[in-house]
Amino acid sequence: MTETSTASGAAGTLPRQKTDSTAWLLITPGVIWMTLFLVAPILMILYVSFWTQTTFAINPTPTLESWRDFFTSQTYMNALWTTVRIWLIVLAATLLVGYPAALFIGIFVRSRILSISLLIVCVIPFWTSFLIRVLAWRPMLGREGAINILLQKFGITSAPIDALLFSELSVVIGMTQIYVVFMVGPIAFMLSRIDRNVIEAARDLGAGFGRIFTRIILPLSLPGVVVGAIFVSVMVLGEFATSAALSGRQVNLLGNIIVTQVGSLKWAFASVVGVVLTVIIGIVIAMLLRVVDLKREL
Amino acid sequence: MSVSQETETRSGADSVLRLDGIVKRYDDVVALDGVTLTVSGNEYVSLLGPSGSGKTSLLRVIAGFERPEAGRVHFRGADVTDVSPHQRGIGFVFQNFALFPHMSVLKNVTYGLVNADEGAVSAEVAERRARAMLEMVGLSGLESRGVDQISGGQKQRVALARTLVKEPQLVLLDEPLGALDANLRARMRNELRTIRKELGVTFLHVTGSESEALAMGDRVAVLDRGRVLQFGAPGTVYDAPSTPNVARFLNRYNLFAGSLHPDGGFEGPFGKVAAPRVQPADEALYGIRYDRVTVEPENTAADAPALHATFRASEYLGSSVIYFFETDAGKIVESEHHMSLGTPPEYRAGARYTLRWKPEHAIVFG
Structure with missing residues (x-):
């Protein structure tokens, strides 16, 4: 009797121990990878940002000089505000362009196959490299570019518009085109999960499209908006290539500063900018996650 | 006794709904093949049909979610065939309840009162009426619950209250008891009949169960392959099925x-x-x-x-x-x-x- 009960007791705990050890085994490669290549580098950046930088060398004597430089320099503060401004504009633009597209794909297209095909169409630009997608805007927006030629041909403008390329506008246009798909995807996914009967029920209860949109569709798609906004924000805040290629060095983002500083071996200063950027992105994600409880919604 | 004869004798001034030769096709499939039916005010009509008989299509045409290829829908004496569902004033209770998942029980019920394009009422009036309706369907005390925190039977009642609070003259119920377990189904049968009688509205209840159709309806319409085979009192349908298929469906x-x-x-x-x-x-x-x-x-x-x-x-x-x-x-x-x-x-x-x-x-x- 005692024997059997011990045996059953052991049998009861064994599977549990096994699942525990299996769980640890499963997570180990990920933990090692993230520790070596994400956590350690970030801590290293934070550490290096307090090192002493001289023109040609860097040594680990702790100092706040790089930090002081960053926050007292007009150029760098301007870059900070430009980054925030471009981020907000691109976020709004991707939402403005992306939400209606997602609404069309997720709600108005009735065929599942067609809506998936349309999502794939959105991804087609990604079949070429990032740099080509960015550079492709030059022949579009340039002084002699496609848009200016068309505008003049149809007599809408008499002279080419110079502001199209190498300006903040061209950076916003380029970024919106590149990142809008990250907004469309999550929103279309959430919208396609809305039970059609729920929308029909709202119609049957006398609500027109406006009320159905604001009270039913929009709230139910909010998690998709938040996920899309996180994707776009993270990528835009860390951007440097689009502004480098399309702004003609007129738009300096924090990302561009990091590239320049690293290029001139100013590691400590580049680290300061990196830490500032990481903190900003962290704050943005935290704020966006406050909008909806993703754990509950997904 | 033919269908059209019986329909004509009933189509007086008290008819709430009159369907006139409704035809509905989905690509090549004919879902409704000339449905003619007249439903009076203040009666419980059950619509019996096997799956694929077109019963859900018929409800969707009446509600306005689908447009018929031919035929007219008359509601309260007016032709509503071209009227949008949100302007028809016909209640619809969905099989899966289709509650608004992000709202509380009370908000679900007030939604139609507050957000209607026509005849919207103030939030206070809506809340008072919603609370009264929730009390009637036996949900008092659950007003602030989320609709994912209540049982299947309670969801059914919320769906019913949400529709009835709009005081429609006609309520379409699409297999309303299908998602409930047997015990609850028997109880809801009685309650549906009681609630309908109390409010004096017309219920058009679609079901695939012959016992449910016979037990609930003041009159039973039997639908097969998009046609109404027989429409009459449950006793008549039970005793004298008009076609072989009606006899088959009665089981x-x-x-x-x-x-x-x-x-x-x-x-x-x-x-x-x-x-x-x-x-x-x-x-x-x-x-x-x-x-x-x-x-x-x-x-x-x-x-x-x-x-x-x-x-x-x-x-x-x-x-x-x-x-x-x-x-x-x-x-x-x-x-x-x-x-x-x-x-x-x-x-x-x-x-x-x-x-x-x-x-x-x-x-x-x-």
């Missing part, structure tokens, strides 16, 4: 194939018997209700109609017992014994018996 008739002779006799597996009640149909079929079949010890006394069969099994249903017999041709014949008639007899499995009935109880199609 209460033993049906035998055979041939109808010009002299009025029917030739079936039981030989040639008299057929006093003949319904014109394009299929020769002999039907005898389960509870009209009596069981005797096997005997050859030639008192037609009779069938010799082997007893296979019985099923206890509470108020009655169903006995299953197998004829020599391998056909299952059922006999029902009502408990009110006394203790149910017991038969020996594998033993042979003679099944007998009165010719005047049979319904013959041909």
Whole structure:
């Protein structure tokens, strides 16, 4: 009797121990990878940002000089505000362009196959490299570019518009085109999960499209908006290539500063900018996650 | 008794809904093939049909979610065929309830009152009316719950309250009890009837269950392949199915194939018997209700109609017992014994018996 009960007791705990050890085994490669290549580098950046930088060398004597430089320099503060401004504009633009597209794909297209095909169409630009997608805007927006030629041909403008390329506008246009798909995807996914009967029920209860949109569709798609906004924000805040290629060095983002500083071996200063950027992105994600409880919604 | 005749006698000024030759196709599939139906005010109509008979399509056409290819929908004397669903004022209770998942019970019920394009009321009025309606369907105290925190039966009531609070004259219910367990279904049957009577509105209740259709409806419409086969009181439909398919859907008739002779006799597996009640149909079929079949010890006394069969099994249903017999041709014949008639007899499995009935109880199609 005692024997059997011990045996059953052991049998009861064994599977549990096994699942525990299996769980640890499963997570180990990920933990090692993230520790070596994400956590350690970030801590290293934070550490290096307090090192002493001289023109040609860097040594680990702790100092706040790089930090002081960053926050007292007009150029760098301007870059900070430009980054925030471009981020907000691109976020709004991707939402403005992306939400209606997602609404069309997720709600108005009735065929599942067609809506998936349309999502794939959105991804087609990604079949070429990032740099080509960015550079492709030059022949579009340039002084002699496609848009200016068309505008003049149809007599809408008499002279080419110079502001199209190498300006903040061209950076916003380029970024919106590149990142809008990250907004469309999550929103279309959430919208396609809305039970059609729920929308029909709202119609049957006398609500027109406006009320159905604001009270039913929009709230139910909010998690998709938040996920899309996180994707776009993270990528835009860390951007440097689009502004480098399309702004003609007129738009300096924090990302561009990091590239320049690293290029001139100013590691400590580049680290300061990196830490500032990481903190900003962290704050943005935290704020966006406050909008909806993703754990509950997904 | 043809469908159109009965419809005409009812289509007075009190008709709430009048369907006139509704045709609905999905690509090549004809879902509704000329449905004509008139429903009066303050009545409970059940719409019985097997899956694929077009019953849900019909409700969706009436509500306005689907546009018919032909035919007109009249509601309260006006042609509403081209009116958008949100302007029709016809209530719809969905099979899966279709509650607004991000709102509380109370918000679900007030939604239609506050957000209607026409006749919206203030938030205070809406809340008062919603609370009264929730009390009526027995949900007081659950107002602030999320709709994912309540049971299936409670969701059903929220869906009902959300529709009824708008005070529609006609409520369409799409298999409203389908998602509930048997216990709850029986209780909701009674409640639906009580609530409807109290409010004096018309319910059009779609179901695939013949017992539900007969039990709930003041009148029952039987739908098959996009057509209304019969529309009448449950007793009439039950006693005198107008077509072979109605008899099939009722699931209460033993049906035998055979041939109808010009002299009025029917030739079936039981030989040639008299057929006093003949319904014109394009299929020769002999039907005898389960509870009209009596069981005797096997005997050859030639008192037609009779069938010799082997007893296979019985099923206890509470108020009655169903006995299953197998004829020599391998056909299952059922006999029902009502408990009110006394203790149910017991038969020996594998033993042979003679099944007998009165010719005047049979319904013959041909």
